[in-house]
Amino acid sequence: MKQLYEITRKLAGKYKRxxxxxxxxxxxxxxxxxxxxxxxxxxxxxxxxxxxxxxPPDITPAEEVLQINCERPSKAEIEKAIHHMKRGKASGPDKIPAEAIKADIETSTEILHDLLGKIWEQEEIPTEWKEGYLVKLPKKGDMQDCNNYRGIMLLSVPGKVLNRVILDRLKTGVDAKLRDHQAGFRKDRSCTDQIATLRIIVEQSMEWDSSLYINFVDYEKAFDSLDRDTLWKLLQHYGIPNKLISLIRNSYEDMACRVIHAGQLTDSFMVKTGVRQGCLLSPFLFLLAIDWIMKKTTKYRRNGIQWTPWSQLEDLDFADDLALLSHSHQQMQEKTELLNTVSTQLGLNINRSKTRIMKANTKNNNPITMNGEPLEETDSFTYLGSTINKHGGTAEDVKARIQKARVAFIMLRKMWRAKQIKTNTKLRIFNSNVKAVLLYGSETWRSTQKTLKRIQTFINKCLRRILHLKWTDKISNTTLWKMTKQLPIENEIKKRKWRWIGHTLRKPPNTITRQAITWNPPGKRRRGRPRNTWQRDTEKETKEMGYTRREMEKMATDRKRWRSLVDGLCSQRAIRHKKEEEKKFIHRLDLLGGRPSYIVRRGAVLPTYVVFT
Structure with missing residues (x-):
């Protein structure tokens, strides 16, 4: 399959010079x-x-050191680290690929056990492990401008085994000390969690007429700008043992780098700031810096939105993608200025040209400023790949996803036309390269018949092109789905959503994502018919299944039972049964002349009628 996807990338023309x-x-x-x-x-x-x-900030060490194992790496830890290594990745300057180490794991474990043991005791990293080759990856914009490239460093693979051992030990002790607001590079957290939470906040704020300010902060070259002297102090501040700090610090001392260009290497130069992009420890080290910045920013002032009767939600973070939240202009202004001040103490600079302000339900037209200059305001913003609109709808995001999926489909037109490629292979590529792009973030969408029809129309059109069907063939959509083993899009989105809800309900009750499912801001509903929201959609589907919210929370703890529930909810048989019941109900109503009434029973909503007299 790897070779197949390599071919698809070439056919799509994704390789840039x-x-x-x-x-x-x-x-x-x-x-x-x-x-x-x-x-x-x-x-x-x-x-x-x-x-x-x-x-530079004055950061004090922790009073108590975390209980983290500081003994030399065991064979079990090294073997586990080797198993975690992925094949097919580029090797470092020593030219040792991961495949060579994984070819005979038992022998590799024995060799590395002795080598890593000596490094651990002497606290001195080999010079070869401190050198990296920098590969340029193009971003957006003018490809002749060096600023539009991102550098990824190729490091020694044996050195990554040591970093994996250190990372596994640090995560168990330090993760509990990080704020729940941060979802980047952490277990059981994802972009979907943050997107769903923010979308719910906007929708509920609109419904309850509650003012909302969001500041989407963008840092300039964040991973490359972090001051290392401050970073070592942060490690002590979070209670990491000096033994591990010495090993990490030594791996950064006298670090050299060479850039790969046109098959050649530049002269070597020293690297003195930032964390290494390509190192396993870098995301963890960067999270500590962002966590300290946000704790310092929100410690003494309550400038967030009211989240629970006793707490406020100040921000939502995914690595360096921050979304600051406030109810008023003054609160957001204070928080923005303080964040900028604290960030510069660690060497991080906020990119004013890419930072955006979103306002909802407010008549205040005064701009949010930073260093005396106003920040640009916007009605919609692409947050973690999903479009967030200040009015709370999902139509704009659906439109953007369809457009991106259409581009992905067109880029692979050579594959769809190829007769030597099997149809099943084409469908697998369609599901992974096109449909995955289309349905990204669909767990957070507020489903309407209009948006579902647009998505289904696009998918049907793609499937007919893959099968080389013409309009004269007169094949129904139901037959088309059976031929391609596809679910109707309404079922698929509902299945994705309830899988994510089950994952969220299994989290502790005090987590932000779980609280967001039932969150309402302080305020008062506007007059008139309330708009449909993600929460209202979920409540409606819960009632249709015949369960209460508490019963659903209890069922979510049993994964097998929850999986059966979701499969039953989204199956063709369940939907067909529901439509048949609705038709019978309408027929009875026409015969007897009545108005609708519903009896909710376990597993279904059974229609009955009330006769007019």
Whole structure:
């Protein structure tokens, strides 16, 4: 399958040239390899060697050190770390791939057990493990501008085994000390959790006429800007033992890097700031910095939205993607200024040109400012890949997902036309490369017949093209779904949503995502018919199944029972039975002349009637 997806990437034209001409600082185009190598070295040397912060914070060590194992790595830990390594990844400067280590795990474990034991006792990382090759990955914008490339560092694979052992030990002790607001790089947390929570906040704020301010913060080169001296103090502040700090710190000392360009290497240069992109420890180290920044920002002032009777929700975070929340202009202004001040103490700079403010249910037109300059306001924002609108709807996000899925489908048109590729293979590619793009974040959508019809129409059109069906073939959509083994989109979205709800209900009651399912802000509903929301959709489907909210929470603890419930809810048989019952009910109503009434029973909503007299 790996070779198959490699072919699909080539057919889609996703490979971008990274050896094209680039510009120097003055905008002059460089065409010779020698000049380009010098320019790439100059660019990354400046990027990875930032000036230290002018006002570094005074961070005190923890009074108690966490109970984390500091003994030399055991064979079981090393073997587990080797099993975690993925095949097919690029090797570092030592040219040792993961496949070589995984070829004979028992022998590799014995060799690494002795080597890592010596490193652990001497607290000195081999020089070869401190050198990395930097690969350029293009982003958006002008590909001749070096700033539109992201650098990923290729490091020694044996060194990653040591980092995996350290990371596994740190996570067990430190994760409990991190704020629940952070979902990036943490177990049992995902982008969907943050998207759903934010979408519910916007929808419920609109329904209850509660004012809402959201600041979508964007950091400039965050991973490359973090001050390392401050980082070592943060490790002590969170109670990490000095033994582990010494090992991590030594791996960063005298670190060198060379940039790969056009099959050649630039001259080596030192890297003195930031965390290594490509290192297993880097996301964890960066989370500690963001966690400390947000704790410092929200410690003494209550500037968030009212979340529970006794607490406020200040922000939602996914790594360095922050969404600050407030009820008033003054609260958001204070929080933004304080966040900017605290961030600069660690070497992080907020990118004012990409930071956006979203307002809902407020008549205050005064701008939120940072360093005296106003931040740009927006009615919608793409947060973690999903479009959030200030009015709370999902139509804009659905439209964007269809457009992105259409682009993905068109890019693979050569594959759909190829007669030598089996239909089953094409359908697997469609599900993984197109449908996954289309239904990203669908767990958070407020389903309406209009949006469901748009999505289903797009899918049907794609399936007919894959099967090379013409309009003259006169094949019904139901037959089309059976031929391609596809669920109707209404069933599939509902299945995804209730799977995510089950996952959320199994979390502790004090987690933000679980509280969001039933959250309502302070305020008063507007006059008139209330708008449909994600919460109201969920309550309606719960009643149709014949259960209460508490019964659903109890069932979610049993995974097998919950899986059966979701499969039954979204099956063709259940939907067909529901439609038959509705038809019978309408027929009785026409004969007797009555008005509708419903009896809710376990597992179904059974219609009855009340006769007019």
């Amino acid at each position: 990274t050896d094209r001409p680039i510009k120097d600082k003055n905008g002059n185009v460089l065409t010779s390899d020698e000049d380009q190598l010098k320019r790439w070295r100059e660019h990354f040397e400046e990027l990875l060697n930032r000036p230290p912060p002018q006002n």
